[in-house]
Amino acid sequence: xxxxLSYLLGQKLATVKDLxxxxxxxxxGLPTITDRACIGSGCGSCVDVCPTAAITMLPGSDGKITxxxxxxxxxxxxxxVCPSDTIxxxxxxxxxxxxxxxxxxxxxxxxxxxxxxGEKNVFSNSLHARVVSTGCSATDAExxxxxxxxxxxxxxxxxxxxxxxxxxxxxxxxxxxxxxQSPVKDCFDAMPAPKVVVAVGSCAISGGVHRGGYAEANxxxxxxxxxxxxPGCAPHPWMILHGILLAMGRDDLCVKENxxxxxxxxxxxxxxxxxxxxPAGT
Amino acid sequence: MKVVTKLVPADRLQDSLQQWMMDxxxxxxxxxxxxxxxxxxxxxxxxxxxxxxxxxxxxxxxxKSLTLNIxxxxxxxxxxxxxxxxxxxxHPRLNPVxxxxxYAPGLYPLRKxxxxxxxKQTLEKDFHFLDVRGExxxxxxxxxxxxxxxxxxxxxxSCMGEVIHNxxxxxxxxxxxxxxxxxxxxxxxxHFVAEAIAGDTTAANALAHAEAIESLCDxxxxxxxxxxxxxxxxxxxxxxxxxxxxxxxxxxxxxSINASFSKFRGVALDLGDAISxxxxxxxxxxxxxxxxxxxxxxxxxxxxxxxxxxxxxKLTDIFLDNPTAVDRCEKIxxxxxxxxxxxGMVGVTARxxxxxxxxxxxFRQGLYPELDVPIASHPTGDILSRTKVRIDEIFxxxxxxxxxxxxxxxxxxxxxxxxxxxxxxxxxxxxxxxRGELIHLIFTDKTGAIQRYSIKDPSWNNWTAISIAIRDSxxxxxxxxxxxxxxxxxxxxx
Numbered sequence: 001x002x003x004x005l006s007y008l009l010g011q012k013l014a015t016v017k018d019l020x021x022x023x024x025x026x027x028x029g030l031p032t033i034t035d036r037a038c039i040g041s042g043c044g045s046c047v048d049v050c051p052t053a054a055i056t057m058l059p060g061s062d063g064k065i066t067x068x069x070x071x072x073x074x075x076x077x078x079x080x081v082c083p084s085d086t087i088x089x090x091x092x093x094x095x096x097x098x099x100x101x102x103x104x105x106x107x108x109x110x111x112x113x114x115x116x117x118g119e120k121n122v123f124s125n126s127l128h129a130r131v132v133s134t135g136c137s138a139t140d141a142e143x144x145x146x147x148x149x150x151x152x153x154x155x156x157x158x159x160x161x162x163x164x165x166x167x168x169x170x171x172x173x174x175x176x177x178x179x180x181q182s183p184v185k186d187c188f189d190a191m192p193a194p195k196v197v198v199a200v201g202s203c204a205i206s207g208g209v210h211r212g213g214y215a216e217a218n219x220x221x222x223x224x225x226x227x228x229x230x231p232g233c234a235p236h237p238w239m240i241l242h243g244i245l246l247a248m249g250r251d252d253l254c255v256k257e258n259x260x261x262x263x264x265x266x267x268x269x270x271x272x273x274x275x276x277x278x279p280a281g282t
Numbered sequence: 283m284k285v286v287t288k289l290v291p292a293d294r295l296q297d298s299l300q301q302w303m304m305d306x307x308x309x310x311x312x313x314x315x316x317x318x319x320x321x322x323x324x325x326x327x328x329x330x331x332x333x334x335x336x337x338x339x340x341x342x343x344x345x346k347s348l349t350l351n352i353x354x355x356x357x358x359x360x361x362x363x364x365x366x367x368x369x370x371x372x373h374p375r376l377n378p379v380x381x382x383x384x385y386a387p388g389l390y391p392l393r394k395x396x397x398x399x400x401x402k403q404t405l406e407k408d409f410h411f412l413d414v415r416g417e418x419x420x421x422x423x424x425x426x427x428x429x430x431x432x433x434x435x436x437x438x439x440s441c442m443g444e445v446i447h448n449x450x451x452x453x454x455x456x457x458x459x460x461x462x463x464x465x466x467x468x469x470x471x472x473h474f475v476a477e478a479i480a481g482d483t484t485a486a487n488a489l490a491h492a493e494a495i496e497s498l499c500d501x502x503x504x505x506x507x508x509x510x511x512x513x514x515x516x517x518x519x520x521x522x523x524x525x526x527x528x529x530x531x532x533x534x535x536x537x538s539i540n541a542s543f544s545k546f547r548g549v550a551l552d553l554g555d556a557i558s559x560x561x562x563x564x565x566x567x568x569x570x571x572x573x574x575x576x577x578x579x580x581x582x583x584x585x586x587x588x589x590x591x592x593x594x595x596k597l598t599d600i601f602l603d604n605p606t607a608v609d610r611c612e613k614i615x616x617x618x619x620x621x622x623x624x625x626g627m628v629g630v631t632a633r634x635x636x637x638x639x640x641x642x643x644x645f646r647q648g649l650y651p652e653l654d655v656p657i658a659s660h661p662t663g664d665i666l667s668r669t670k671v672r673i674d675e676i677f678x679x680x681x682x683x684x685x686x687x688x689x690x691x692x693x694x695x696x697x698x699x700x701x702x703x704x705x706x707x708x709x710x711x712x713x714x715x716x717r718g719e720l721i722h723l724i725f726t727d728k729t730g731a732i733q734r735y736s737i738k739d740p741s742w743n744n745w746t747a748i749s750i751a752i753r754d755s756x757x758x759x760x761x762x763x764x765x766x767x768x769x770x771x772x773x774x775x776x
Contacts, residue, residue, distance in 0.1 A: 007600050008538055014545050024552075026577035028559035051467075051474040075474065075565040131431045134456055136772045138481025138562045140431050141525075145551075148544040162429035178384040179455040179775075180434060183426050209475050213466075214391055215459040234481060234562055 014149040019245070020238045020254040022091040028076045030069060030232060032090035032261050033105040038063025039084045046087055049077035052202075052209055055087075064108040070100060070205035073233035079264075088261035094254055096230040096243030100221060103205070103229055118249035122194055123168055126157035127248050129198075130167035130191070132184050135174020135210075135217075138234035139201040143171065146237040146244075156253075158244055164190040169247060170224070175203040175210045175217035188224050196247055198228040200240060205229050283497050283646055283710045285324070285333045292338040295321065296348050303352065305329075309639075310626060311712070313348070313358035316725050316734045317394035318366040321345065324710065324723055331644045331651065335708050335723075340368065343397065347373040354626030357742050364454075365392040365461075377409050380775060382454040391462050392734070411450050414440035419447070422757065426455045433771035437760075444756045449749045456775040464735035469495065469703060472732070473568050476722070479737060480773035481562060485511075485518040486715030487737075488567035489647055490722040493711030495569035498703040498726060506693040507571035512648030513686050514554070514563050514572075516679040519716040521550035522768075523672040523679075524594065529765045530669055531601060534610045542597050549590050553683075556583050571696025584687050591680045598673045611666035615751040615763035619663060625750075628743045629718020630675070631767055634668040636661040641719050645712040655682065665766040675716075702730045715740055717770060739773035 023029050042063035046055050054071035055078060058064040067078070067087065078087045086107060097103050098116045106112060133140045146153045147160065161167050164187045176184060188197065199205045199220050210217035220226060230243035245251045290298050302308050302325055311324035311333065321338040338345075347370035349356040359370040360379045367390040370376065381389065387407055390397060414421075419442055426434035436452040463475050476491035477484045489511055496503065528543025551561040556578035558566035566573050576583065601607055617627075619635040632639055638657045642650040658674035660667040703709075709724040718740035727733040744767060752763050 003600055003603065004536070004539065007596065008542075011542065024555065026559060027555045027561070028565075051471050073474065073478075073564070074560075076559065077565075132427055133431065133433045135458070136456075136478050136481035137433050137770075138484070138564075140433070141482060141562075144431050144525075145544070145548055148548060149541050150545060150548055160431060174456065174772075175458060177456060177458045179382055179457055180426070182384065183434065183455070187427055203478075209478050210458045210460075210463065213459040213463050214389070215457055217458045233478075233564065236561070 015152045015155070016150055018255040020093045020242045020257075022257055023093060023236060027091075027236070028074060029089045029091045029262070030072060030074050030095060031067060031076070031079045031087050033065065033067055033107050034085055034088050034261050034263070035107065036085045038065065038086045043083060045081040045083070046078035049081055051075060051077070052206075052211070058108060061108065064106065066104055066106040066108070066111060068104045068206070069095065069231040070103040070202060070229060071208070071211070072231060073202055073208055085263045088263055090259070090261050092257055092259055093236055093238035094242045094251070094257060095232070095239050096228055096246050098228060098246060100205070100226075100229060103231055118246045118251040120249040123196070123248050124250055126159075127168050127244065128159050128161045128166055129169040129171050130161055130164045130187065131171045131173065132180070132187055133173050134176045134180040134184060135201070135203045139173035139203070142234045142237050143173065143200065143240055146240045151237045151241060153241055153244060156245070156248070156250070164188075165192070167191050168195055170195065170197045171200050172197065172204045172220040172224075173200045175207040176220050176223060177210070177215040177217035181216075181223060184220065185223065196227040197224045198230065198243055198247055199226050200230045200243065201235055202231050202233045205231065208233060283333060283493070283712065285335050285708050285710055287335045287337060287708060290336045290338050292321065292340045292345050295323070295336070295338045296346065296351060298336070299323065299325075299348065299352055310352070310354065311719070311721050312723055312736060312738045313355050313362070314723070314736045315362055315366045315368060315392070318343070318368060318390070318392070319394065321362070322725075324721065326712075328639070328644050333710055343367060344369050344371055346371050349373050353624055354743065357745065366390055367393060367397045375412070377452070378407055378454060380454045380457045381407070382409060382452070383407070391459060409452050411438045412440070412448055414448050416442070418442050435771050439757065441757060444758070446752050446755055446757060446760070449752050451745060451749065453745070453771060454775050456772045458776065460776045461735050461737060465732050469732055470569075470699075474565070477564060479776065480739065480770050482522050483518070483715045483717065483720065483739075483770065483773055485514045485563040485567060486713045486720050487722075488563070489515055490711035490713040490720050492567055492569045493647060493713065494709040494722040494724045495699075495703070497711070498707055498709035498724060499569075499699050500704065501570070501697060501699065503571050503697060504694045505691040507695050508648050509686050509690055510557065510572045510576070510695075511567050512650070512653065513683050514557055514566055515648055515713070516683050517550060517553045517557065518563055519679045520676050520683070521547050521554065522716040523676045524550055526765065526768045527598070527601070527669055527672050527676075530611065530665070530762065531607065533762045533765050534607055536601075536604070536607065539597070539601055546590060546594055546597065549586065553583065553586060553590075556586070568696070570699045571694070575695065580687050580690060584684060587680055587684050587687065591677065594676060598676075602670070602673070608666060610762065611664065611669055611766075613664050614755065614759050615665045615766055617663040617747055617751045621750055622663070622747070625746050626743050627747055629715070629740045630668055630671050631744050631747050632718065633657065633659045634671045635663040639719075641712050641714040647711070647713045649686070653682070665762060668766045703732070705730045717741060717768060717773070718744065737776060739770055741770040741774045745769055745774060
């Protein structure tokens with residue numbers, strides 16, 4: 001007992017004070033669309049490499065594209081192959097949105113959607129959440145991590161509860177295949193109102209790589225009214241925290257961030273490490 | 283790995299398999315089917331580090347169940363029934379594993395030709411729990427949604443007072459149709475699906491997929507790529523074992539110790555970030571090599587690895603030194619070595635029963651088997667034994683990571699693969715995931731397209747362990763016992 005106490009007292013404070021800072025240099029971010037034009041009418045290499053058909057070249061539009069972060073699994077293929085930096089890496093962790101449409105990025109001005117800020121609501125001071133896992137469990141692990149001493153979601157009055165009866169929010173992870181569709185609806189019905197549904201991870205939003213199969217694993221958004229969308233596969237704990245803060249209308253607590261993408265083709269700008277890193281050990 | 287294919291008549295399959303299993307160096311890796319017209323068995327020879335595929339054509343969708351004589355096949359036979367509609371006659375407990383009542387009866391997703399209506403009616407697919415009767419016997423249903431943040435599954439306990447007499451497990455809630463999807467997507471993009479099988483086993487699944495594909499292309503990847511793959515595999519093992527030991531601490535009630543384990547799991551995940559850009563090592567290991575260079579200077583990674591080892595050393599010492607922790611884990615959730623052997627158990631579960639089986643000693647995966655790895659093993663088969671094996675493996679893996687980072691060879695990261703896989707062939711990838719023996723088995727057709735992609739998660743061998751280990755224990759011991767076996771739901775459900 002004394003040993004444990006002395007060990008714990010010897011541990012330094014691990015909690016990061018700033019909420020939702022950008023990802024570290026070595027971490028791969030989600031893609032974003034910049035204001036740089038495609039080459040000609042668009043080379044289409046991003047469309048070819050995307051494993052989930054998240055990128056669409058708008059027909060006859062001279063290089064106008066849409067990128068659906070709700071389908072993106074963050075493989076980084078698109079911004080690696082993009083020759084014009086039209087798609088570039090974003091280190092932002094403040095990527096959660098309140099509507100599905102906000103996740104679809106585009107360089108066509110007619111398709112740009114303004115991102116909504118959170119609004120103060122009944123959950124602003126405290127949110128109790130029930131997590132229902134329906135997928136590969138990487139997102140569950142990151143939800144677990146968001147409660148650890150480093151990210152410490154509990155400091156915001158957020159608590160993960162064991163029963164839907166105590167829950168304000170339903171966090172759904174995974175693509176919700178047929179076997180989980182009825183249990184997750186039962187869980188939602190068992191929750192007292194007011195209640196919100198949060199789709200955590202690209203699988204929960206769109207089904208990710210599983211979309212369109214016989215297991216009907218197409219995400220939660222068609223099954224339950226979803227209020228918050230957190231993209232990523234798996235979303236970083238800071239992204240999950242951002243989604244939670246958005247649900248609570250407290251996203252103003254996040255640090256101010258520089259949303260400048262990581263351009264790889266301009267001298268003097270930061271270089272995508274995946275393509276150009278110095279060989280290690282030299 | 284190259285495998286020999288043999289034809290074994292269905293009526294001789296049982297004898298041949300029983301004879302094969304007489305040799306203690308032999309194992310059965312996978313029992314499955316390709317398109318519903320045959321049984322396919324992958325058998326492993328641990329003395330010669332080789333494998334064979336036995337094909338047995340069957341008629342009329344029936345064959346004599348192998349389970350009665352070879353108990354470890356009971357799970358496999360249930361899965362074949364689920365996915366192909368092939369009936370193992372006289373199977374003692376024929377219940378669905380992957381496809382449950384949510385799916386239309388008669389859906390056999392992996393069959394080549396649909397079954398005839400008359401045959402379908404004979405396949406009733408309701409789940410029948412074992413009926414345990416007697417005065418004072420009561421049933422406790424748990425799940426599919428559990429109290430914690432974990433994957434879904436249903437447990438049905440039949441208890442007398444506080445004592446569990448029988449536990450039956452119903453899974454399949456997160457069946458996403460991965461095996462079918464892997465035959466539908468272009469094979470050069472299949473790794474994105476393969477690594478989404480189980481989030482905590484990303485690197486191992488990606489590696490098994492890559493090894494299987496590469497065996498169909500007949501290539502050997504560059505040394506630098508093989509080294510980085512091995513490092514990724516071991517980082518995953520460190521991270522997942524760390525949180526599993528933390529989970530044991532949590533279930534004992536040592537929440538603050540778990541908080542520390544959780545923090546250090548984060549440090550291990552950040553090593554994943556450093557080497558691949560993804561905390562869960564996503565999109566890193568691909569057929570042909572790896573996607574990119576380490577994203578952090580090697581010196582800095584080495585410092586982080588050494589720091590992590592020092593911290594985990596302190597923490598695990600305190601944990602194993604605590605009499606409450608040891609008392610809670612000792613002699614509980616015991617698994618007899620004979621039963622572990624009979625049910626073909628793998629990974630930590632087997633090694634905690636003294637069965638020294640580690641695929642890294644036998645089959646090509648990254649730099650193994652040339653790279654020597656010590657096998658962590660404890661004999662007692664209880665929760666403490668499994669925890670000790672995990673802790674030993676954490677440090678073995680950290681040592682391997684340190685050694686490989688110091689010796690990281692120069693050279694290319696990947697090689698160009700041909701556009702076509704070998705025709706009418708079999709590709710196998712066997713990897714020691716942190717849960718144990720993981721197998722990806724690919725059959726190609728006469729055009730070189732993937733005809734059947736079969737995945738055997740270590741949990742297929744090990745789910746039976748929980749029912750055995752918890753028998754005659756208290757309900758209150760279940761969470762701890764469950765945690766110590768660390769079974770995968772998504773890896774099982776596919």
